[in-house]
Amino acid sequence: MTATVEYNGTTGTADAGYSSHVQDLNVFYDTGHMTFIVISAVLVLLMIPGVGFFYSGLARRKSALQLVLLSMLSVAVIGFQWFFWGYSLTFSRTGNAFLGDLSQFGLMKTLAQPNGGDATPDILFCLYQGMFAAITPALAIGAVADRGRMLPAIVFMFVWSTVVYDPIAYWTWNAKGWLMTLPSYDFAGGGPVHVASGACALAYSLMLGKRAGYTHTQGLPYRPHSVTNVLLGTVFLWVGWFGFNGGSALAMNIRAVMACYVSHLAASCGGVTWVLLDYRLERKWSTIGFCSGAISGLVAITPAAGFVPTWAAVVIGVVGAVCCNFATKLKFLIGIDDALDIFAVHGVGGIVGNLLTGIFGASYIANLDGTEHAAIGWIEGNWVQLGNQLAGTCAAFGWSFGLSCVILFLMNLVPGLSLRVSAADEDVGIDDAQLGEFAYDYVELKRNFNDLGLASDGSASSSTEKVATVV
Numbered sequence: 001m002t003a004t005v006e007y008n009g010t011t012g013t014a015d016a017g018y019s020s021h022v023q024d025l026n027v028f029y030d031t032g033h034m035t036f037i038v039i040s041a042v043l044v045l046l047m048i049p050g051v052g053f054f055y056s057g058l059a060r061r062k063s064a065l066q067l068v069l070l071s072m073l074s075v076a077v078i079g080f081q082w083f084f085w086g087y088s089l090t091f092s093r094t095g096n097a098f099l100g101d102l103s104q105f106g107l108m109k110t111l112a113q114p115n116g117g118d119a120t121p122d123i124l125f126c127l128y129q130g131m132f133a134a135i136t137p138a139l140a141i142g143a144v145a146d147r148g149r150m151l152p153a154i155v156f157m158f159v160w161s162t163v164v165y166d167p168i169a170y171w172t173w174n175a176k177g178w179l180m181t182l183p184s185y186d187f188a189g190g191g192p193v194h195v196a197s198g199a200c201a202l203a204y205s206l207m208l209g210k211r212a213g214y215t216h217t218q219g220l221p222y223r224p225h226s227v228t229n230v231l232l233g234t235v236f237l238w239v240g241w242f243g244f245n246g247g248s249a250l251a252m253n254i255r256a257v258m259a260c261y262v263s264h265l266a267a268s269c270g271g272v273t274w275v276l277l278d279y280r281l282e283r284k285w286s287t288i289g290f291c292s293g294a295i296s297g298l299v300a301i302t303p304a305a306g307f308v309p310t311w312a313a314v315v316i317g318v319v320g321a322v323c324c325n326f327a328t329k330l331k332f333l334i335g336i337d338d339a340l341d342i343f344a345v346h347g348v349g350g351i352v353g354n355l356l357t358g359i360f361g362a363s364y365i366a367n368l369d370g371t372e373h374a375a376i377g378w379i380e381g382n383w384v385q386l387g388n389q390l391a392g393t394c395a396a397f398g399w400s401f402g403l404s405c406v407i408l409f410l411m412n413l414v415p416g417l418s419l420r421v422s423a424a425d426e427d428v429g430i431d432d433a434q435l436g437e438f439a440y441d442y443v444e445l446k447r448n449f450n451d452l453g454l455a456s457d458g459s460a461s462s463s464t465e466k467v468a469t470v471v
Contacts, residue, residue, distance in 0.1 A: 025112040025121070033119035033251045037128050040247025043240045044131035048075050048138050050236025054291070055142040056439065057229030058340050060222055062429025063146045064229075064439040070153060074138035077157045082130040083107055089166040090174065091115060091129065097178040099167050116173075119251040128247060129169075132189060136165050139197035139346055143204035145339040146211050147426050150434045152417045156407065160200060164403050168192045168396050184392030185361055185376060185385070187259065188248035190303025190354040191396035198347020199397045202338060203404035207412070208420055210337040212427070227287050234291040238267055241298050245305040255368035259305035262313035263298060269317030270297020277325045292345060296324035299349030304357040306369075307376055312360035316353060323352045351393050358389035 052071030056064045078086070088104035093115075095101050104110050107126065115125040137157040144153050169192040171177040172184070179186075186192070214220055224230060245263040249256035274293025278286045300320025301313055308316065327344035331337065338344065361377030375382040411417045420426075425433035432438070 028112065028114075029121055030119060034121075034124055036252040036256070037120060037124055037247055037250065040243035041128040041131050043243025044128070044135060044247070045075070045240075047237050047240030047244060048072070048131075048135050050233045050240060051135065051138050051142070052233070053229045053236065054233025054295075055145065055340050057226040057231075057233060058224045058288075059145045060429075061225040061440065062431055064225060065431045065435055065437060066150070067142060067145060068439070069435065070141050070144070070150075071138045073154055074141065074157055075134050077154060078134040078137060078161050079130065081158050081161050082126070082133050086133055086161060086166055087126045087130065089162070090133075090169045091125065093175075095170065095174065095176055097176060097181070098171070100170050100174065117250040125250075128250075129173075132193060132244075133161060133165060133169070136189075136193045136197050137161055137200075139193070139342065140200035140204065142340045142342050143201040143338065144208065146430065147208055147420055148204075148430070149419060149421050152411055152419050155417060156204075156411065159407055159411075160404065163407065164200065164400050165192060165196060168196050168399060171395065172392065179392045179395065182388050182391065184354075184388045185307055185357050186303040186354065186392065187306035187357075188245045188302045190299075190350045190357070191392050194299050194302060194346045194350030195354065195393055195396040196400040198343040198345070198350060199400035200404045201340075201342035202336060202347065203401050204408060205331075205336050205338045205343075207405060207408040208337075211339065212423065214337050224288055230288055230291050234294055237295060238264075238298065241267070241302075245302060249306055249369055251369065253369045255306055255366065258310075258365060258368055262308060262310055263301050263305050265310060265313040266297040266301035266317030266320070267294045268297070269314050270294055270300070270321035273297075273318045273321035274325055277322065292324070292341075293321040296321045296345050296349045299324075299346055300353035300356070302350070303353045304360065307357055307361040307366055309360070309362055309365055312356075312362075315360070316356050319356065320349050320352050324349050347397070351397070354389050354393045355386065358386035361385065 048071050049068065052068035055067040055071070059067055083106065085102060085105050087107065087110065088102050089095075089100045092100035092103045094103050107123075110122045110126055112121040112123070114120060115122045116129075120128070137160055140160075141153055141157060171179040172186050172189075172192050174180060179191075184191075211220055241263050242260045246256045246260035249259055271290045271294035274289045274296065275286060277293075278284070278289035297317035297320050300316050300323075301308075304312070304316055324345050327348040328341045330344060330348075331341070357377065359378045361382075362379060363373040363376050366373040366376060377385055408419060412419050421430065421433055
Protein backbone atom coordinates (compact mmCIF):
# COMPACT_ATOMS: atom_id res chain seq x y z
CA MET A 1 0.00 0.00 0.00
CA THR A 2 1.49 3.35 -1.04
CA ALA A 3 -1.04 5.65 0.60
CA THR A 4 -3.91 5.48 3.04
CA VAL A 5 -5.94 7.62 0.64
CA GLU A 6 -5.11 8.20 -3.01
CA TYR A 7 -3.67 11.69 -3.48
CA ASN A 8 -6.48 13.89 -4.77
CA GLY A 9 -4.73 17.06 -5.92
CA THR A 10 -6.86 20.13 -5.31
CA THR A 11 -10.08 18.39 -4.34
CA GLY A 12 -11.39 16.92 -1.14
CA THR A 13 -9.41 17.29 2.06
CA ALA A 14 -6.21 18.83 0.67
CA ASP A 15 -4.92 21.33 -1.85
CA ALA A 16 -2.04 20.65 -4.25
CA GLY A 17 0.22 19.91 -1.32
CA TYR A 18 1.69 23.39 -1.24
CA SER A 19 0.08 24.43 2.04
CA SER A 20 -0.17 22.97 5.51
CA HIS A 21 -3.32 24.99 6.23
CA VAL A 22 -5.58 22.09 5.31
CA GLN A 23 -6.78 18.91 6.90
CA ASP A 24 -4.25 16.19 7.65
CA LEU A 25 -1.95 15.69 4.64
CA ASN A 26 -0.56 12.52 6.19
CA VAL A 27 -3.62 10.57 5.09
CA PHE A 28 -2.12 10.38 1.59
CA TYR A 29 1.04 8.55 2.66
CA ASP A 30 2.01 5.33 4.36
CA THR A 31 4.14 5.90 7.46
CA GLY A 32 6.17 2.76 6.82
CA HIS A 33 7.29 3.93 3.39
CA MET A 34 8.17 7.38 4.68
CA THR A 35 10.13 5.94 7.60
CA PHE A 36 12.12 3.77 5.22
CA ILE A 37 13.07 6.75 3.03
CA VAL A 38 14.04 8.90 6.03
CA ILE A 39 16.29 6.11 7.32
CA SER A 40 17.76 5.71 3.82
CA ALA A 41 18.49 9.44 3.69
CA VAL A 42 20.34 9.23 7.01
CA LEU A 43 22.35 6.26 5.74
CA VAL A 44 23.39 8.20 2.63
CA LEU A 45 24.38 11.13 4.86
CA LEU A 46 26.67 8.81 6.83
CA MET A 47 28.37 7.78 3.59
CA ILE A 48 29.77 11.30 3.15
CA PRO A 49 32.13 11.30 6.16
CA GLY A 50 32.88 7.73 5.07
CA VAL A 51 34.20 9.17 1.81
CA GLY A 52 36.27 11.63 3.83
CA PHE A 53 37.81 8.94 6.02
CA PHE A 54 38.47 6.72 3.02
CA TYR A 55 40.27 9.50 1.15
CA SER A 56 42.05 10.73 4.27
CA GLY A 57 43.52 7.30 4.91
CA LEU A 58 44.78 7.03 1.34
CA ALA A 59 46.43 10.46 1.44
CA ARG A 60 49.60 11.58 3.17
CA ARG A 61 49.51 12.43 6.85
CA LYS A 62 50.14 16.12 6.26
CA SER A 63 46.96 16.47 4.15
CA ALA A 64 44.70 14.04 5.99
CA LEU A 65 42.42 16.49 7.78
CA GLN A 66 41.64 18.55 4.67
CA LEU A 67 39.90 15.65 2.97
CA VAL A 68 37.67 14.88 5.97
CA LEU A 69 36.73 18.55 6.28
CA LEU A 70 35.95 18.90 2.57
CA SER A 71 33.58 15.94 2.72
CA MET A 72 31.56 17.61 5.47
CA LEU A 73 31.73 20.99 3.77
CA SER A 74 30.08 19.30 0.79
CA VAL A 75 27.15 18.40 3.05
CA ALA A 76 26.78 22.02 4.12
CA VAL A 77 27.43 23.75 0.79
CA ILE A 78 25.16 21.47 -1.22
CA GLY A 79 22.61 21.45 1.58
CA PHE A 80 22.11 25.16 0.90
CA GLN A 81 22.47 24.85 -2.89
CA TRP A 82 19.80 22.13 -2.98
CA PHE A 83 17.40 24.32 -1.00
CA PHE A 84 18.25 27.43 -3.01
CA TRP A 85 17.71 26.11 -6.53
CA GLY A 86 19.23 22.65 -6.93
CA TYR A 87 16.06 20.70 -6.18
CA SER A 88 13.98 22.89 -8.47
CA LEU A 89 16.47 22.59 -11.35
CA THR A 90 16.53 18.81 -10.96
CA PHE A 91 13.03 17.73 -9.99
CA SER A 92 10.60 20.51 -10.91
CA ARG A 93 7.65 19.22 -12.91
CA THR A 94 7.55 21.92 -15.59
CA GLY A 95 10.99 21.78 -17.20
CA ASN A 96 11.96 20.67 -20.68
CA ALA A 97 13.91 17.60 -21.77
CA PHE A 98 17.22 19.13 -20.68
CA LEU A 99 16.74 21.02 -17.40
CA GLY A 100 14.15 21.96 -14.84
CA ASP A 101 13.03 25.48 -14.05
CA LEU A 102 12.86 27.63 -10.91
CA SER A 103 9.20 27.00 -10.16
CA GLN A 104 10.28 25.48 -6.82
CA PHE A 105 13.05 27.99 -6.12
CA GLY A 106 13.83 28.12 -2.41
CA LEU A 107 11.55 25.09 -2.00
CA MET A 108 8.47 27.13 -2.84
CA LYS A 109 5.45 24.88 -3.39
CA THR A 110 7.44 21.96 -2.01
CA LEU A 111 5.55 20.12 0.68
CA ALA A 112 3.16 17.21 0.25
CA GLN A 113 2.53 16.76 -3.46
CA PRO A 114 3.95 13.38 -4.58
CA ASN A 115 7.27 13.40 -6.39
CA GLY A 116 9.36 10.46 -7.53
CA GLY A 117 6.50 8.10 -6.77
CA ASP A 118 3.19 7.80 -4.97
CA ALA A 119 4.87 6.97 -1.64
CA THR A 120 7.05 10.09 -1.34
CA PRO A 121 5.79 13.62 -0.67
CA ASP A 122 7.84 16.41 -2.21
CA ILE A 123 9.68 17.41 0.95
CA LEU A 124 10.75 13.83 1.71
CA PHE A 125 11.90 13.27 -1.86
CA CYS A 126 13.84 16.55 -1.59
CA LEU A 127 15.54 15.37 1.61
CA TYR A 128 16.54 12.02 0.15
CA GLN A 129 17.76 13.27 -3.21
CA GLY A 130 19.61 16.11 -1.49
CA MET A 131 21.93 13.54 0.06
CA PHE A 132 22.78 12.23 -3.41
CA ALA A 133 23.52 15.78 -4.51
CA ALA A 134 25.81 16.25 -1.49
CA ILE A 135 27.82 13.05 -1.83
CA THR A 136 28.62 13.54 -5.52
CA PRO A 137 30.97 16.56 -5.18
CA ALA A 138 32.38 14.95 -2.02
CA LEU A 139 33.47 12.00 -4.18
CA ALA A 140 35.07 14.27 -6.76
CA ILE A 141 36.74 16.80 -4.48
CA GLY A 142 39.28 14.26 -3.26
CA ALA A 143 41.21 15.24 -6.39
CA VAL A 144 42.60 18.24 -4.47
CA ALA A 145 44.69 15.92 -2.27
CA ASP A 146 48.11 17.35 -1.30
CA ARG A 147 47.94 20.43 -3.53
CA GLY A 148 44.50 22.07 -3.79
CA ARG A 149 43.37 25.23 -2.00
CA MET A 150 40.26 25.19 0.16
CA LEU A 151 38.36 28.29 -1.02
CA PRO A 152 38.31 27.39 -4.73
CA ALA A 153 37.25 23.85 -3.82
CA ILE A 154 34.29 25.16 -1.82
CA VAL A 155 33.21 27.57 -4.57
CA PHE A 156 33.65 24.82 -7.14
CA MET A 157 31.32 22.47 -5.28
CA PHE A 158 28.45 24.98 -5.46
CA VAL A 159 29.02 25.90 -9.10
CA TRP A 160 29.65 22.33 -10.25
CA SER A 161 26.54 20.98 -8.57
CA THR A 162 24.45 23.65 -10.30
CA VAL A 163 25.98 23.41 -13.77
CA VAL A 164 26.91 19.73 -13.96
CA TYR A 165 25.18 17.50 -11.41
CA ASP A 166 21.71 19.02 -11.59
CA PRO A 167 21.35 18.71 -15.39
CA ILE A 168 22.67 15.13 -15.47
CA ALA A 169 20.39 14.09 -12.61
CA TYR A 170 17.47 15.79 -14.40
CA TRP A 171 18.16 13.89 -17.63
CA THR A 172 18.33 10.61 -15.73
CA TRP A 173 15.62 10.77 -13.06
CA ASN A 174 13.12 13.48 -13.96
CA ALA A 175 10.11 12.12 -15.84
CA LYS A 176 10.74 14.70 -18.59
CA GLY A 177 14.50 14.13 -18.86
CA TRP A 178 15.74 12.92 -22.22
CA LEU A 179 17.59 9.92 -20.78
CA MET A 180 14.52 8.89 -18.80
CA THR A 181 12.37 8.94 -21.93
CA LEU A 182 15.01 7.25 -24.14
CA PRO A 183 15.11 5.14 -21.87
CA SER A 184 18.56 4.79 -20.31
CA TYR A 185 18.14 2.89 -17.05
CA ASP A 186 19.97 4.06 -13.94
CA PHE A 187 18.52 2.90 -10.65
CA ALA A 188 20.63 4.81 -8.12
CA GLY A 189 23.23 7.00 -9.81
CA GLY A 190 25.76 5.28 -12.05
CA GLY A 191 25.76 8.32 -14.34
CA PRO A 192 24.81 11.36 -12.22
CA VAL A 193 26.86 10.28 -9.19
CA HIS A 194 29.72 8.01 -10.20
CA VAL A 195 30.52 8.73 -13.84
CA ALA A 196 30.03 12.45 -13.22
CA SER A 197 32.18 12.54 -10.08
CA GLY A 198 34.89 10.39 -11.67
CA ALA A 199 35.05 12.61 -14.75
CA CYS A 200 35.11 15.69 -12.51
CA ALA A 201 37.99 14.29 -10.45
CA LEU A 202 39.90 13.58 -13.65
CA ALA A 203 39.34 17.16 -14.83
CA TYR A 204 40.31 18.64 -11.45
CA SER A 205 43.50 16.55 -11.38
CA LEU A 206 44.34 17.70 -14.91
CA MET A 207 43.78 21.39 -14.13
CA LEU A 208 45.68 21.24 -10.83
CA GLY A 209 48.72 19.55 -12.33
CA LYS A 210 50.90 16.88 -10.79
CA ARG A 211 52.03 16.87 -7.19
CA ALA A 212 55.64 17.78 -6.47
CA GLY A 213 57.88 14.77 -7.02
CA TYR A 214 55.34 12.86 -9.12
CA THR A 215 56.77 10.54 -11.79
CA HIS A 216 55.04 8.95 -14.78
CA THR A 217 56.00 5.44 -13.72
CA GLN A 218 55.65 5.31 -9.95
CA GLY A 219 53.57 8.33 -8.96
CA LEU A 220 54.72 9.45 -5.52
CA PRO A 221 56.74 7.05 -3.36
CA TYR A 222 54.47 6.85 -0.31
CA ARG A 223 51.93 4.43 1.10
CA PRO A 224 48.47 5.34 2.42
CA HIS A 225 49.14 6.84 5.84
CA SER A 226 46.22 5.19 7.68
CA VAL A 227 44.84 1.86 6.55
CA THR A 228 42.54 2.00 9.57
CA ASN A 229 40.88 5.16 8.23
CA VAL A 230 40.43 3.52 4.83
CA LEU A 231 38.79 0.51 6.47
CA LEU A 232 36.61 2.75 8.64
CA GLY A 233 35.51 4.72 5.58
CA THR A 234 34.70 1.48 3.79
CA VAL A 235 32.47 0.37 6.67
CA PHE A 236 30.57 3.68 6.58
CA LEU A 237 30.18 3.42 2.81
CA TRP A 238 29.17 -0.24 2.72
CA VAL A 239 26.49 0.24 5.37
CA GLY A 240 25.32 3.52 3.85
CA TRP A 241 24.97 1.96 0.42
CA PHE A 242 21.98 0.00 1.70
CA GLY A 243 20.19 3.34 1.92
CA PHE A 244 21.75 4.62 -1.29
CA ASN A 245 20.62 1.72 -3.47
CA GLY A 246 17.80 0.26 -1.41
CA GLY A 247 16.20 3.63 -0.79
CA SER A 248 16.19 4.36 -4.52
CA ALA A 249 13.15 2.09 -4.79
CA LEU A 250 11.40 5.02 -3.03
CA ALA A 251 9.19 2.63 -1.06
CA MET A 252 9.57 -0.36 1.24
CA ASN A 253 8.94 -3.24 -1.14
CA ILE A 254 10.62 -6.37 -2.45
CA ARG A 255 12.47 -4.40 -5.12
CA ALA A 256 14.13 -2.36 -2.35
CA VAL A 257 15.15 -5.55 -0.56
CA MET A 258 16.54 -6.98 -3.79
CA ALA A 259 18.52 -3.78 -4.39
CA CYS A 260 20.03 -4.08 -0.91
CA TYR A 261 20.94 -7.72 -1.39
CA VAL A 262 22.57 -7.41 -4.81
CA SER A 263 24.53 -4.39 -3.55
CA HIS A 264 25.91 -6.41 -0.66
CA LEU A 265 26.69 -9.35 -2.95
CA ALA A 266 28.50 -7.20 -5.52
CA ALA A 267 30.57 -5.55 -2.80
CA SER A 268 31.54 -8.94 -1.40
CA CYS A 269 32.58 -10.32 -4.78
CA GLY A 270 34.40 -7.11 -5.69
CA GLY A 271 36.41 -7.08 -2.47
CA VAL A 272 37.58 -10.68 -2.84
CA THR A 273 38.37 -10.18 -6.54
CA TRP A 274 40.62 -7.14 -5.95
CA VAL A 275 42.44 -8.91 -3.09
CA LEU A 276 43.22 -11.85 -5.36
CA LEU A 277 44.36 -9.58 -8.19
CA ASP A 278 46.81 -7.85 -5.86
CA TYR A 279 47.92 -11.11 -4.27
CA ARG A 280 49.07 -12.47 -7.61
CA LEU A 281 51.63 -9.64 -7.78
CA GLU A 282 52.68 -9.00 -4.17
CA ARG A 283 51.90 -12.29 -2.45
CA LYS A 284 50.30 -10.17 0.27
CA TRP A 285 46.68 -9.94 1.40
CA SER A 286 45.98 -6.25 0.95
CA THR A 287 43.49 -4.45 3.18
CA ILE A 288 43.55 -1.47 0.83
CA GLY A 289 42.88 -3.86 -2.04
CA PHE A 290 39.88 -5.37 -0.28
CA CYS A 291 38.41 -1.95 0.50
CA SER A 292 38.99 -0.69 -3.04
CA GLY A 293 37.40 -3.81 -4.50
CA ALA A 294 34.35 -3.60 -2.26
CA ILE A 295 33.79 0.04 -3.24
CA SER A 296 34.29 -0.86 -6.92
CA GLY A 297 31.62 -3.54 -6.63
CA LEU A 298 29.24 -1.13 -4.95
CA VAL A 299 29.84 1.53 -7.60
CA ALA A 300 29.29 -0.94 -10.44
CA ILE A 301 26.05 -2.31 -8.99
CA THR A 302 24.59 1.16 -8.31
CA PRO A 303 22.85 1.71 -11.69
CA ALA A 304 21.81 -1.94 -11.87
CA ALA A 305 20.62 -2.58 -8.31
CA GLY A 306 16.88 -2.43 -9.01
CA PHE A 307 17.08 -4.21 -12.35
CA VAL A 308 19.30 -7.31 -12.10
CA PRO A 309 18.90 -10.77 -10.54
CA THR A 310 21.25 -12.01 -7.83
CA TRP A 311 23.49 -14.06 -10.12
CA ALA A 312 24.16 -10.98 -12.24
CA ALA A 313 25.36 -9.12 -9.14
CA VAL A 314 28.21 -11.63 -8.87
CA VAL A 315 29.25 -10.91 -12.45
CA ILE A 316 28.93 -7.15 -11.98
CA GLY A 317 30.96 -7.21 -8.75
CA VAL A 318 33.77 -9.26 -10.28
CA VAL A 319 33.89 -7.40 -13.60
CA GLY A 320 33.67 -4.04 -11.84
CA ALA A 321 36.58 -4.86 -9.54
CA VAL A 322 38.74 -6.20 -12.39
CA CYS A 323 38.11 -3.16 -14.59
CA CYS A 324 38.68 -0.68 -11.76
CA ASN A 325 41.84 -2.48 -10.66
CA PHE A 326 43.42 -2.23 -14.08
CA ALA A 327 42.08 1.32 -14.52
CA THR A 328 44.33 2.48 -11.67
CA LYS A 329 47.17 2.32 -14.22
CA LEU A 330 45.43 4.70 -16.62
CA LYS A 331 46.81 7.74 -14.80
CA PHE A 332 50.32 6.76 -15.87
CA LEU A 333 49.18 6.19 -19.45
CA ILE A 334 47.45 9.57 -19.80
CA GLY A 335 49.82 11.51 -17.55
CA ILE A 336 47.21 12.83 -15.08
CA ASP A 337 47.93 12.65 -11.35
CA ASP A 338 44.64 11.24 -10.07
CA ALA A 339 46.02 11.01 -6.55
CA LEU A 340 43.31 8.83 -5.00
CA ASP A 341 42.27 6.88 -8.12
CA ILE A 342 38.83 8.47 -8.05
CA PHE A 343 38.32 8.16 -11.79
CA ALA A 344 39.53 4.56 -11.78
CA VAL A 345 37.04 3.50 -9.10
CA HIS A 346 34.04 5.79 -9.56
CA GLY A 347 34.35 6.79 -13.21
CA VAL A 348 35.26 3.38 -14.61
CA GLY A 349 33.06 1.55 -12.09
CA GLY A 350 30.08 3.69 -13.06
CA ILE A 351 30.72 3.10 -16.76
CA VAL A 352 30.93 -0.66 -16.25
CA GLY A 353 27.75 -0.70 -14.17
CA ASN A 354 25.79 1.38 -16.66
CA LEU A 355 26.72 -0.87 -19.56
CA LEU A 356 26.11 -4.13 -17.70
CA THR A 357 22.65 -2.88 -16.73
CA GLY A 358 21.85 -2.93 -20.44
CA ILE A 359 22.91 -6.57 -20.59
CA PHE A 360 21.60 -8.07 -17.34
CA GLY A 361 18.54 -5.88 -16.67
CA ALA A 362 15.39 -7.95 -16.15
CA SER A 363 11.81 -6.70 -16.12
CA TYR A 364 10.71 -9.25 -13.54
CA ILE A 365 13.13 -7.68 -11.05
CA ALA A 366 11.91 -4.15 -11.80
CA ASN A 367 8.33 -5.39 -11.44
CA LEU A 368 8.98 -6.28 -7.80
CA ASP A 369 7.78 -2.80 -6.82
CA GLY A 370 4.33 -3.60 -8.17
CA THR A 371 4.69 -1.77 -11.49
CA GLU A 372 4.94 -3.18 -15.01
CA HIS A 373 8.09 -2.84 -17.15
CA ALA A 374 8.86 -3.87 -20.70
CA ALA A 375 11.91 -6.01 -21.50
CA ILE A 376 15.01 -4.25 -20.19
CA GLY A 377 18.32 -5.94 -21.04
CA TRP A 378 19.95 -8.33 -23.46
CA ILE A 379 18.94 -11.31 -21.34
CA GLU A 380 15.34 -10.48 -22.34
CA GLY A 381 16.16 -9.81 -25.98
CA ASN A 382 16.16 -6.00 -25.79
CA TRP A 383 19.30 -5.55 -27.89
CA VAL A 384 19.00 -1.79 -28.33
CA GLN A 385 19.27 -1.12 -24.60
CA LEU A 386 23.06 -1.35 -24.50
CA GLY A 387 23.21 1.51 -26.99
CA ASN A 388 20.88 3.55 -24.79
CA GLN A 389 23.07 2.84 -21.78
CA LEU A 390 26.16 3.88 -23.73
CA ALA A 391 24.45 7.13 -24.74
CA GLY A 392 23.67 7.96 -21.12
CA THR A 393 27.20 7.12 -20.02
CA CYS A 394 28.87 9.20 -22.71
CA ALA A 395 26.55 12.13 -22.03
CA ALA A 396 27.31 12.10 -18.30
CA PHE A 397 31.07 11.75 -18.82
CA GLY A 398 31.34 14.34 -21.58
CA TRP A 399 29.17 16.92 -19.82
CA SER A 400 30.98 16.52 -16.50
CA PHE A 401 34.54 16.44 -17.83
CA GLY A 402 34.08 19.26 -20.33
CA LEU A 403 32.26 21.68 -18.05
CA SER A 404 34.49 20.84 -15.08
CA CYS A 405 37.53 21.88 -17.12
CA VAL A 406 35.81 25.10 -18.20
CA ILE A 407 34.71 26.00 -14.65
CA LEU A 408 38.16 25.32 -13.20
CA PHE A 409 39.93 27.22 -15.98
CA LEU A 410 37.75 30.29 -15.43
CA MET A 411 38.04 30.09 -11.64
CA ASN A 412 41.82 29.96 -11.87
CA LEU A 413 41.74 33.34 -13.63
CA VAL A 414 39.83 35.01 -10.79
CA PRO A 415 41.98 36.74 -8.14
CA GLY A 416 41.80 34.78 -4.91
CA LEU A 417 40.51 31.62 -6.58
CA SER A 418 43.76 30.12 -7.86
CA LEU A 419 43.36 26.38 -7.59
CA ARG A 420 46.75 25.33 -6.26
CA VAL A 421 48.73 26.15 -3.14
CA SER A 422 52.28 27.48 -3.38
CA ALA A 423 55.24 25.11 -3.54
CA ALA A 424 56.15 26.04 0.03
CA ASP A 425 52.63 25.28 1.28
CA GLU A 426 52.59 21.99 -0.60
CA ASP A 427 55.86 21.05 1.07
CA VAL A 428 54.70 21.86 4.60
CA GLY A 429 51.31 20.23 4.03
CA ILE A 430 47.78 21.40 3.32
CA ASP A 431 46.60 20.84 6.89
CA ASP A 432 49.21 23.25 8.25
CA ALA A 433 49.10 25.78 5.41
CA GLN A 434 45.34 25.95 4.81
CA LEU A 435 43.72 24.71 8.02
CA GLY A 436 46.21 25.41 10.79
CA GLU A 437 45.02 22.17 12.38
CA PHE A 438 46.14 18.57 12.16
CA ALA A 439 44.58 15.15 12.12
CA TYR A 440 47.13 13.86 14.61
CA ASP A 441 48.70 15.37 17.75
CA TYR A 442 52.13 14.06 16.82
CA VAL A 443 52.59 16.99 14.41
CA GLU A 444 52.37 19.52 17.23
CA LEU A 445 54.55 17.32 19.42
CA LYS A 446 57.22 17.09 16.74
CA ARG A 447 57.12 20.86 16.26
CA ASN A 448 57.64 21.33 20.00
CA PHE A 449 60.67 19.06 19.88
CA ASN A 450 62.10 21.11 17.03
CA ASP A 451 61.45 24.36 18.89
CA LEU A 452 63.45 22.95 21.80
CA GLY A 453 66.31 22.02 19.48
CA LEU A 454 65.64 18.29 19.87
CA ALA A 455 64.93 15.60 17.31
CA SER A 456 61.74 13.63 17.80
CA ASP A 457 63.78 10.76 19.25
CA GLY A 458 65.14 13.04 22.01
CA SER A 459 68.59 13.63 20.50
CA ALA A 460 69.97 17.10 19.79
CA SER A 461 69.09 18.67 16.44
CA SER A 462 70.26 21.72 14.56
CA SER A 463 68.83 24.97 15.91
CA THR A 464 67.94 25.95 12.35
CA GLU A 465 65.50 23.06 12.02
CA LYS A 466 62.41 24.85 13.27
CA VAL A 467 59.76 23.38 11.01
CA ALA A 468 58.66 19.79 11.25
CA THR A 469 59.02 17.73 8.11
CA VAL A 470 55.76 15.89 7.70
CA VAL A 471 55.22 13.02 5.33
